[in-house]
Amino acid sequence: MIDRRIALNDRLKALDAEDAAGLDGQKTVELDQQAVGRLSRMDALQNQAMAQAQARRRQAERQKIAAALTRITEGEYGYCTDCGEEIAPARLAADPAIARCLECTRGG
Numbered sequence: 001m002i003d004r005r006i007a008l009n010d011r012l013k014a015l016d017a018e019d020a021a022g023l024d025g026q027k028t029v030e031l032d033q034q035a036v037g038r039l040s041r042m043d044a045l046q047n048q049a050m051a052q053a054q055a056r057r058r059q060a061e062r063q064k065i066a067a068a069l070t071r072i073t074e075g076e077y078g079y080c081t082d083c084g085e086e087i088a089p090a091r092l093a094a095d096p097a098i099a100r101c102l103e104c105t106r107g108g
């Protein structure tokens with residue numbers, strides 16, 4: 001469990017670094033008619049929307065990681081949150097924050 005906790009905390013640190021790097025892209029696009037043409041403004045708005053979407057994805061991943069850390073603390077880590085069966089070790093190795101077994105993820 002300690003290895004999983006370390007991996008989850010390392011991923012949180014990586015998400016923080018990604019957030020810091022992506023802050024400029026999320027800023028409000030300034031309309032400067034002299035410096036930026038119509039297509040450049042559209043490109044800037046598209047880049048801003050993509051940066052905001054990435055920030056939302058990182059926030060959702062943070063929530064998954066926080067839930068996994070809570071499951072570790074409560075001794076429920078490694079078990080499916082839907083059916084209670086053990087999650088395959090290979091699945092946990094691929095994504096330590098995973099909460100559901102493959103069968104429940106598939107909708108079975």
